[in-house]
Amino acid sequence: MLTALLEDFRDAGHLSPQRMSKRLHLPLAEFARVARLHRNTLARPGSPAVQARLEPIARILAQVEELTGDADQAVVWFRHQPLPGHDGRTAQDLVEAGHSDAVLAYLEDLRDGSYA
Secondary structure (H helix, E strand, C coil), rough: CHHHHHHHECHHHHCCCHHHHHHCCCCEEEEEEECCCCCHHHHHHHHHHHHHHHHHHHHHHHHHHHCCCCHHHHHHHHHEEEEEEECCEEEHHHHHHHHHHHHHHHHHHHHCCCCC
């Protein structure tokens, strides 16, 4: 399912770091840090390395949008909602630390009916 966020993030057939940073209300340099990329690397948005770092962020946000039914709420959740069992860290914090897999696993549990 193509969510509103995924539509917003796409440009010329790939995920756009500029569009993602704008939608997340993050300066591009801060977004680059969250995505674990050097900000100059974002100048090549179609490169496999950039797309590989942006894809988990887009997946997380799309899954949250599907769960909540609201793109704006998904952004707020990603940036500000502490995840249970992760010492008060948010999805953004975990992605920045290289643990997007933990966020995706948490969302999978929620989809499967686990209580958060």
